[in-house]
Amino acid sequence: MTGIYLDNNATTQVASEVLNAMLPYFTEQFGNPSSLHQFGNKVGFAIKTAREQVQSLLGAELDSEIIFTSCGTESDSTAILSALKAYPKRKEIITTTVEHPAILELCKSLEKDDYTVHYLKVDGKGRLNLDDYRKVLSPQVAIVSVMWANNETGTLFPVERMAEMAHEAGVLFHTDAVQAVGKVPIDLKASKIDMLSLSGHKLHAPKGIGVLYLKRGTRFRPLLRGGHQERGRRAGTENAAAIVGLGVACELAGRHLGYENSTVMRLRDRLQDGILAAVPNAFVTGDVLNRLPNTLNIAFEYIEGEAILMLLNKEGIAASSGSACTSGSLEPSHVMRAMNIPFTAAHGTVRFSLSRYNTPEEIERVIAAVPGIVAKLRKLSPYWGDNGPLENPEAMFAPAYA
Amino acid sequence: MWDYSETVKDHFYNPRNAGSVDAANATGDVGSISCGDALRLQLKVNPETEVIEDAGFQTFGCGSAIASSSALTEIIKGMTLDQALKVTNQDIADYLDGLPPEKMHCSVMGREALQAAVADYRGETWKDDHEEGQLICKCFAIDAVMIEDTIRANNLRTVEDVTNYTKAGGGCSSCHEGIEEILAKVLAEQGMEFDPEANSWPTPIPTETIPAPTAGKLTNLQRIKKIEDVIDQVRPALQADRGDIELIDVQGNQVLVHLVGACSGCQMAGMTLGGVQQQLMEALGEFIHVVPVQRKAVGG
Known part of the structure; x- marks a missing residue:
C-alpha cells in the first residue's frame, strides 16, 4: 500500500525537476562560486539564475534583495536581531500569540534580555484586531514580526496592510511567510514589507535552504559575519546545490x-x-x-x-x-x-x-x-456514550488531577 | 513519531478490557484534561475475597496512555486489592517493554487510577500526591517540579548540585540551560542571584586529594560490577530471541559490547543498544555511550 x-505544512517532497537540477552540483559542478576559475564561475552563474527565480516568485524589485540562508528559522532570527542591533534605543517588539516557535521562542529569550514584547491576541477564528495593533505601534518599537499564514490552521493575516501601518509609524516590518510562499500571490515591490522569511522545504525544494528578503535601503546588521558572500550580509560558503534547487522550486511554484x-x-x-x-x-x-x-x-x-x-x-x-x-x-x-x-x-x-x-x-x-x-x-x-457525547460531559467525567 | 515498543503498539491497536464494567463496584477517575490525558478505571471486586474479577478502562489520551491503561487492566485482573496496590508505574512500563521518558507519566496515571479506584471501593478519599511539571531532563525523565523542590529542600546553588541530587543534567547535558533557569528563579525567590561560577554545594573535594568512595560516587570496581549486572539482566530477553550481548570493555563513559547471534546485524540492534544504554544511565546516574564492537577489534 x-x-x-x-x-x-511540515515538509514537502522534493520535486523531481528540482532534484535533477541539483545533482550536477554534487558532482562535476563542485566549484566554490567565489572562485575566479571555470570550476567556480559556472556555479556562480547558476546561483545568479536561482536568485532571479526567487526574486520573480516574490515579486521583489531587485535580485540583490534576496539573501540565501540555511532555513526559515535563520531568516527569522536574522531579521529580528538585525532590527534590534540597527535600532539599539528601541526596546520593544510586536508579534502575535500564534507565531511559529522560530519567532516566539526568540521573543521569549529577548524578554529575558529586557526587551518588551507585545503579543497581539487572536479571536476564536484566529483573526487579529488591527486596532489593538495600532495601539502598540510607537517609536519605541524596533520591529513588527507577523506571520503571513498560520502553519496550523492556514489562517492568513493582513500583512500588507499591517506593513503599511508599521511604515506610517516609522517601524520595520518582517513577515514569516514560510507557509504562504508558493500558495498565495506575493508582490513585494508593491508592498511596504521590509523583510520576509521563506523556507525551501515547504515548496518542494530540499531542507537546509531558506531566504531572507531584505528590501533595498532597509537598515541591516548581519547575523553571520566573516565573508563577502551574499554581499556580506550572510557569510558562509553558499549551499550551491540547494540554492539551485530552490530556484527551480520557485519557478515551479510560480507556475502552479x-x-x-x-x-x-x-x-x-x-x-x-x-x-x-x-x-x-x-x-x-x-x-x-x-x-x-x-x-x-x-x-x-x-x-x-x-x-x-x-x-x-x-x-x-x-x-x-x-x-x-x-x-x-x-x-x-x-x-x-x-x-x-x-x-x-x-x-x-x-x-x-x-x-x-x-x-x-x-x-x-x-x-x-x-x-x-x-x-x-x-x-x-470516558466522554463518549453509546451514541454520542455524554450529556454535560465535563461534569460526568471530572478526573482528579494526576 | 515516538519510539514505541511493539507491545505498546499492540495494546494501543488492540486494547484489552476497553469500556465500562458491568456491576462495577469501584471507579477511579484521574488525569488532567489540560494535559490531554485522563483515565477512568472500573473494577468489579469480589466483596468476600477482595479479588479483582473484572477491570475495564475508558481513556482520553495518546497511544501510550491507552496502552498503559490496557496493560494495567491485564496486570491487575485476578489480583487481590492489596496485591494490586503493590503494582508500580514501573511494572506497567515493564509490562509494555518500556515507554519513552516523555511518556512515563502515562504509566504513573495508570497507577494513580488504580489507587483512586481502590480508595473508592473502600470508601476513602484518594488524594493526588504529586504534581508534574515540564519535562526538563529527557535522559533521566526529571521534571521541573522535582528539580525545583529539590533545590529548595537542599539549598542547591549550581547545575552540578542539581545533577548530584536529582540526576537531571547528568546525561547528554543539553538541558543545562533549563536547569540554570530554574535555579535562577528559585534563588531569586530567596533574594539571591544565580552565579554560574559558584562552587557546587557542598564544597567539592579538592582535586589534589584522591577522593574516597562516597555514597554518591562509585569506585571503578563498583561501577563495572553495576554495568555487568545491567547487561546480565537484559541477556535472557535477547537469548530468548536467539541472540546475546557480551560486555567487552569499559573506557571512560563508553561501554563496549559485542552483539552475538541473531542480534548482530538485526535491524533491531540499534533499538536494543539504545535500551541497554538507557538502563545503564539509570543504574549509574551518568552519561553512558554503548558502542557495538567486534570482539577481535578490541584490546588487540
Missing part, C-alpha cells in the same frame, strides 16, 4: 500558483466536506473563509490527536496534530489555546495539509478511513 502524504488555488483548494474542500458529513462533533478551526488553499485543521472532540495520528498512520495516511502528546509537552498547541478552543477539542485537532501531488483518489480514501478511526477512539473515551 502506498502512503498518502497530507503533511505538506493557479493550480494550488483551484485544484488543490477543491481537493481540500472535498476532504473537509467529506469528513464533516461523516463525523459528528467535529469542526474546522481557524478562519475558514480566509486561509491557505491547501490547509485543513479539524478538531475531533473528546479524543486525542496522537492516537488519531497513529491509527491514520496504520492506514498509510500522514497528517499532524496540535495535541500535547505529539510534541511531548504538557499543553496542547499554543495556536489552539490562543483561539480559546476547549481542551477536549484542542487535543483532538488534526491538520491535513495538501500539495499539488495529491490526487482525488487519495482524498476519497482518507474520507473513507477517518470516520472509523474517530469512532474507535470515541468508544474508548
